[in-house]
Amino acid sequence: INLTNQWISSKMLRPFLFFITQPSSWYKGQQTKTVKSISRCFKIILNSINSMDQSKNFCSFAVGFPEERSIWLYQAKKLISLCSCILARCDHCCCKDVNMVEISTLTMRLAISLTDCKTWKNLTSENTRAADASVETLIEFIGTRQSGTYRCVRRYIKCFGPHVTPGKIDSAIAPDDQLLVTASAVTLALRPFNSTRADMGVDLTGAAKEYFTLILTIPYICKRLPPLLLPALKHISVLQPSLSILLISKDKIFEEISKLEQSEVSNVDNSTIPYCGWALGNLITLATEHDDLSNSGCFIQGLDCCLYVDAINCISQNLLKCFEESKGMLHCIDDRATNNTSITEEADTNDSCRTKTLFMDLLKPIYQQWHLRKLLILAKEDVPCDRETNHDLDQRQVKRRSLKLTDIICFYYYMLRIFSSLNPSIGPLPILNMLSFTPGFLVDLWGTLEISIFGQTGQKSQEPEHVKQLAGSSSGEQISSTRQRRNTKDTPKKWANVLHKITGKSNDADDTNLSDSLTSENSNDDALILWDIETMRQGSEGIGKDVMHMLHLFCAIYGHLLLVLDDIEFYEKQIPFTLEQQRKIASALNTFVYNSFLQNSGSGNKPLIDVTVRCLNLLYERDSRHRFCPSSLWLSPARTGRIPIAAAARAHEAAFASLVGTTSGIPTRSSVLTTVPHVYPFEER
Template sequence: MDDRRRNQVSLRGASAKEISRDALLQKVAQERELREYTRRATAVSIFIQRVWRGYIAVKKTAEQLHREWSALVDHPPIVITKTWISCSLLRPFLFSTTQLLIRRNKVPTSDIDCMNKCFRILLASITSSDAENNFCSLATGGPEERRIWMHQARKLLSLGLFILAECNISSGNQKIISLTSLAMRFLITLTDIKGWKCTTTNDFDDANIQVCNLIQLMGSKHSILYSYIRRFICRLDVPSSNHVINVVQADEIFVITATAITFALRPFHIDSAGQCPKSLNLQNTADLFLLYILTIPWLTKRLPAVLLPALKHESILSPCLRSLVIDKDKIFREMTEIEKADTSEAEVISPCGFAIGNIICLVVCADKNPMNLGGFTCGLNYALYVRGVTLLSQDFLRWLDKYKPSSTGNQLSISGRETSIAINTKEDETTYQLNLMYMDLLKPVYQQWHHVTLLSTLESGGYIQENASLTAEIPGNLQLLDIVYFYCSMLKILAMLNPGAGSLPILNMLSFTSGFLGSLWGTIEGFAFPDEGHYHRSNNILKSESEPSSIKKTKESSKAEGPRWANMLNKITGKPQTESGILCSTSSGTSHDQAGVSYNENWDVKPLRRGPHGIPKDISSFLHLFCASYSHLLLVLEDAEFYEKQMPFTLAQQQRITAALNTLVYNGLSRSCSQDDRPLMDSAIKCLHLLYERDSRRPFCSPELWLAPATKSRMPIAAAARTHEKSRNKLDDVFNAPGAVSVITVTPHVFPFEERVQMFREFINTDKASRLMVGEVVGPGAPSLEIEVRRSHIVEDGFKQLRSIGSRFKSSIRVSFLNDCGLPEAGLDYGGLFKEFLTDMAKAAFSPEYGLFCQTATSERLLIPSTAARSQENGIELIEFLGKIVGKALYEGILLDYSFSHVFVQKLLGRYSFLDELSALDPELYKNLMYVKHFEGDVRDLSLDFTVTEEMFGKRIIVELRPGGKDVSVTNENKLQYVHAMADYKLNRQILPMLNAFYRGLSDIISPSWLRLFNASEFNQLLSGGKHDIDVDDLKKNTRYSGGYTEGSRTIKLFWEVLTGFEPQQRCMLLKFVTSCSRAPLLGFKHLQPAFTIHKVSCDMPLWATIGGHDVDRLPSASTCYNTLKLPTYKRSSNLKAKLLYAISSNAGFELS
C-alpha cells in the first residue's frame, strides 16, 4: 500500500519539482546553442554539397572539353588562323588543362602528346609572317582582342612555368623533358618582340607595350616566375666526377636551363635596354630574384658555366644588392619562410648563407688573366657588394649561433686554427664534405687580389660604375669601415664552417696586405689616444651606427704608408721607419725588474677602461680585425723586422698598441663579457699574449706599461689566490669565471712579479691545508718517508726509492746520506738535508755528462733535454722523475742552481715559440735558415730537401720534416715552408717526448695553472732565484744572533768584513753551506725561513797562545735545518777567512772536525 502511494502523481501539479532560476537559464542557453549548431551544420553541409557538385561539374566539363579538344587537335583545319587559335584551340585547352593540372598538381603522362601538339601549333603561328595566321597579331588588334590575347598569354606563361617546375631531370623521362623544352622555347619567343614575324613599323610600338606589360606581370610581386624556376634549378644535379648523363638528353637539359635563365633575366634586360616606353619598377623583381634564385644551394655549380656570365652582369646584381641594402628586414623575413619550405640543404647552410656564396661567385670574373688570379666583373658597384654581403653575413651568423651552437665552441688556438672535430658518423662526414664545398664558394674572399681591389677603391672614389651611379637611397662611396665589417663577418664564418683551417686563409691574406694594418691602427689610435699625435691614420674615423650603410665620416686623416709584402711566401721587405719619442731599452734581458715601478696613467688608456662595453661598434670591429690579423703576422715576424727595421710599426707604436690591448683585455675580463664581445676579446687576448711573450724575451715596453691598468684596482694577493683556487674548475672558460680569476689566468702580468710569487706561495699553502684536511700527512713533525742515498750515486738511489711514491712526493721526506764506507753520516734531517739532497741531485742529473740534459750553445748555457735521453735505459722515466724533483723544489720553496732554456720553459707553460728563439738554441742553424729564407737566387742550387740529419751514438739518422720529405726539393716557392718546418722540428718535435715526460712529473706536484702566472724568464727566476750573488747588506739586515753574539761583537764585524771581500761564487758557497742552497731567497732574505742565524761557539784558549798571536783552530759548522752558522770566536780576519773558505769548500756535511 505504501509503495502504491509513493508512485502516485498529482494531476494538479503538486508532485512537480521546482527548478531554480539559474538552472532554467542554463537549460534555455543549451537549447539555443543546439539550435544554432544545427543551423550552422545544415548550412555547412549545403555549402560542401554545392562545392562538391561544382567540382564534379567542372571536372566533367573539363574532361569533356579535353576529349573534344584532343579530337580537334588531331584533325586541325588546313589554314590555322589567329581566331581559330584563340577561340577553338586555346580557350578549351587553357580551361581544361588549368582545371585538371590544379587538381592533379602534376603533368599527366597521357596529356603530354596533346600539349606538344598545342605548343607546336602556337610556335608555328608566332613565327608566321602572315598577320591573319599569327596569334600575336591579336596583341595589336582592337581592345577586345588585346584583352583576350593578354589573358591567354598570361595563362600560357603560367602553364609553361608549371611544366618547367615539374620537369624532374633525374627521373629520365624523355617525354616531359621534350615537352618542357618546347614550352620554354615558345615562352621565350612569346616574350621577345623580335621573334614576332607579323609586326610592322606601324604597330611595333603597340606590340612592344603589350610585351612590356606581360614582362612586367612576370616580375610583379605576386608572380610565380621565380619560385617555379627555383624548383627546376634545385632539381639539377651538382656535377661530380662520377656523374654520367646521356649526350642527347644533356643537350635538351642545357636548352631548358638556358631558356629558364633567359626568362628569369628578361625583366632586367628590358629595363636596362630601354625598350619599354614606361619605366618598370625593378624593386619587386630584384626582391624575387634575390629570394628565389640567388638563394638556390650551389647555384653556380648547378648551372652550366657558359650561362654564368649572364647572371654576373651589373644590370642583374646591382638591383638585387640595392634592394637588399634598402629593405633588408623584409628580405630576411622572407628568406626565413623559404628556409622553412626548403629542408634539403637548410640543415647545413641557410638560404642566406647560400646567397653569400652565390653572390661572391657571381661578382668574380676568374678569367681576367692567364694566371687565373681573378678580378671583379665589369661595372660592379663595390659599395653595394660589400655592404650587401656584410648584411647577409650578419644574418647568417645569427642563424649559425641559433642552429649550430656546437660550431661556436671551437676555440681558436694561438695559430688561428680551430680544434679538429672528430668525424664519427656518416652524417658528420656528409656535413664535413658540404662545408668543404661551401668554402669553395667563399674562396675569392681570401685571395689577395680581392682585398687589394677593394682597398684601391677607397682612393679612387669607392666604386667603379660604367653606365650608372648610385641612387640617392644608397650612402656614398665605399669606406674602410665597410671592408672591416665585411672581413670581420667572413672571419667568423670561416672559423665556424671551414674544417681544419678555420679562419687561417683570411688571416694569411689580411696580415700580408701592404698598409692595411697601418690603416686599421690609425683609426684605433685616433679613438684610444684622441689628445695625442698620431703616427698612422686611416682615411677616416667613423661613428657607430646600427648598420654599415649609415656610416658618417667624422675625421679626415692621411693614409699611412705600410710595409709591402707580396704574399706570405715572399721575403718581407721595406725601409725601417724612424720614430721620435722615448723608447724603452731593447737590450736583451731575462725579466723585467718590476719592483718599485711607478704608475703612469698614459699606459692606462682611458677610452678603453670600460672594456668592450665602452667601445663603439665601429671601433670594436676595427679592433677585432686588427688583433686577429696582427697576431697572425706576429707569429712569423722576425726580430730583425720587429726591432731593427721596425716593421710594420715603430717601437713607439708597438708600445701604444700593447697599452691599448692591455687596458682593453684587463677591463674586459674584470667585467662580465657578453657573447657578442667574445670574438673581440679572443683576438685581443691572443695578440696581447704574443706581444707579451716577445717583450719577455726582448723588452720593448717599460715594466710600468704592463702594470698600469690594474695599479688602482688590483685585488689583495690572498683574496685573489683564494678566489682563483675556488674557481679552478672554470679556468677553461675565462669568460664565465669570476673577474679576478679571469684576470689572474689571462693577464697575470698586471701583478708585479713579487706579488705573483706571493700568490704562488698562497696557492701552495692552500694546497697543503686542503691535503691536511683530507688526511694526507704534510709538514714538519709528521711521520715522514725516509730514504738513504749515497752521495756518489745520488740520482740512482733517489730515483729507485722515490719513483713510485705517487702523491706522497708532496709530503715530508727525510734523507740520510751514506759516506764512502756505506755508513750514515752524522746529523738528523729536519729539512736541511733534504734541501741538500735536492740541490745535489739537480747538480748531478742536470750535468751534461749524465746525458739527460744538455746546454745551449749560447753564453748562458741553459738546460734543454738531450735527444740522446730517449736511448738511455729509463731515460724518459728519469726525465719524468726530474720533473717531480723540480716540482718538489718549487713546492717547498727550495732554489736550484740551474735555469732552463727559454724554448723548453715556453713549452712547459703552453706558450708559443717564435722562430727567432731558435737563435738561442742553435745559433748556427738559425743563421743558415735565415740565409735560406732571404736567399735571392734559385734555392734549388743549395740542393736542400725536407729532411734533417741527426747523429745518434755515431750514427747518422735522416728524419723527414714532412711525409715524403726526402723526395721534395726546397724551391723559392716552398722555402718559407722549409724554414718553418725545420724550426718546428728543432723547437717542438725533437724534444717532444722528453718535454711530455718532464711535464707529467712537474704537473704531478705543481698545478699548471699556478705556473702560468710567470713567463719563461720568471719561471727560471722562481726556480733558481735571482743573480748568482747575494746582497750582503740585505743578509746583514735580516740576520739573527744567538749564543752571545750581537751585532757589535768583534767576530761578527770581522765576519761581515770577510764576507764583503769574498768573490760572488764564494758568497754563494757560504750560503749553500748554511742553508743548503746557493741562491738567495727570491724576494730577499726577509723571506728566509728560519731566519739566517749566526751562533757563537766559544773556544777557550791558553793565555800564552793568545799572547803569542795564535787564533782558534776550530772550523765553522752549520745546521742547515735551521739556517744557522756556528761560528767560533775568531780574533783575526785572515784566520776567519781561511777557516770559512775551508769549511764551505770541503763538502763534508756534518762530518767536519
C-alpha cells in the same frame, strides 16, 4: 578546321586554359592524357606565331584593338604560368618519359616566343611599338610573384647537381635539347632585367626581390649551370639591381628567405649552410672573375664595388646571426633526430663536409690578394657613386656614397668570423695569411683604429723622453737579473705573507704598503696613468660596433703575424710598427683585456676577447725576452683595483673551492690572474 587567331583564342585556348589549370587534370591517371593535350595545343600556337597571315597569327591580337590586346595579355599570362609549371615538373637528370621531354622543349620555345616580338612573323614597322608595349607588360608579369616563374625556374635548376656531365646523365633528352631548355629557362628569368623599360629606369623591385630570394639562394648555382650561361648571370644589368634591392629591402628579403628555407628544409640535404649563405657565395662568384692557379682576378666590368661590399656585409651579418641562433655550424648535425642509425649519421656527416667544401670554394676570391688590393685602391681614390635608396618613382632618392676603409675592414671581419665557423680544420688561416702579408693593410688598419682609440691629437702626440729611454735601455737579460735580485731581497716578506695566510690573519696595512712600495719602485703615478687608456676602461662594453670590428680584425691579423715576425724585424727594422706604436698597441690591448674581465663581458664578446688576449700575450712574451715597454705599462690597468694580498689569496681559494660540482665560471679576478697575470706585480702574484 580553319585555325584563325579568333578560333585559337576563343575556341581552343579559352576552354583549354580553364581545364588545364584545374588540379584534377594532373592526377596520375590523367597525366599522360594531359601532357599530350598540352603538346598539341602548344604546337598549334607555335605554328600560328610563325604564320605570316595576320588573321591566323595568334600574336596579332597583341597589336590589335584594346579589347583584343586585353584578351591576348590575359591568355599569354596564363600560358607563361603554365609553361613555368611544366618546367618545374621536368627533371632532366632522371627523366625517361619521352612525352615529358618533348613538352618541356615545346614549353620553352613558346615562352621565349611570347616574350620576344622579334620572333612574330606578322609584325610590320607600323605595329612594332604596340607589340613592344604588349610584350613589356607580359615581361613585367614574369617578374611578379603571381606568375610563379622564379619559383619554377628554381625547382628546375635544383634538379642539376654540381659538375653535371651531359654524357653521364641517365635521361631520354639529348644534351643539345637539355642545354636549350636550360638556356631558355635562364633567359626567361632574366627577361625583366633586360627589357626596354628596365633600360629606361622602370622599377624592378618585384623582379629583383624574386630573383634574389629564389634564384641567388640556389646552392652553388654557378656549378649547376653550364659555363656558357654564366656571363648572362654575371652581367651588370642583372647583378646591380639584385645588390641594390637587398640594401633597400633587406628585412623583407631575409624574412622571405627564412620562410623559403623552412618550407624546403625537409627536401634539402645540405641543411648545414643557411640559404643566405648560399646567396653570399653565389654573389661573390658572380661578381668576380678569378684564376685559382695564378691567384689573379678582377671584378666584373661596371660593378659598383661600394654597393658590392655593402651587400656582402649585409648578408654576412645575417649569416652570422643564423650561426648564433643555431648554436654554430659545428652543432648543426647534433641537433638532428636522435633515432637515426650510426650509418645514416656518418652519411650525413660526409654530406655536410662535402657541402661545406663546395661552399668554401665559392669564397675563394675573398682570400686572394687581388680582391683586397682592388678594394683598397678604390677606397684611396674615394670616388663617389650615385645610389638609389628608394625605387618608388614618386619618392626616388639618390645618395652619393664612396667606399671607405672601414667598409673593407667590416667586410673582412665578417669573413674572418664565417671562416672560423665553417672551416673547423684550418679555421680562418687562408684569410689571415692573405691579410697579414698584404703590404700596407695592417698599418692602415692600425691607423684607423688608433684614431678611434686615441683621437686625432693622441695619434700625433709623442711619448715623453724618459719613457723612451726607460723602454729602450733595457734588455731581456737586465730584466731577468733585476727580478732575481728583487726576489732575493723580498723573500722574507713573501714568507711572512704566507704565514699570515695560513694562520688566517691579515695584515692589510702591511700588504698595502708592500704593493705601494713595489709600484713606486717600478714607476710613478703619472706613468701608470699614461698607459691606462681612457677609451678602453669600460672593456668590450664601452666601445662601439665599428671599433669592435676593427679591434677584432687587427688583433687576429697581428697575432698571426707575430708568430713569424723575428726580433730583427721587430726591434731593428721596426716592421710593421715602430716601437712607440708597439707600446701604444700594447697599452690599448692591456687596458681593454683587463677591464673586459672586470666588466664580466657576456659570451657574445668572447671571440673578441679571445683574439685580444692572444695578441696581448704574444706582445708580453716578446717584451719579456727583449724589453720594449716600461713595467708601468703592464701594471697600469690594475693600479686602482688591487686588494690586499692575503685577502686576495683567501678569496681565490674560496672561489675555486665553490666551483666544485658547479657549472659557474671562474670569478673575474681569478680570470685576470690566470689569463693576464702581468697586470699585477710579480711579488703580489
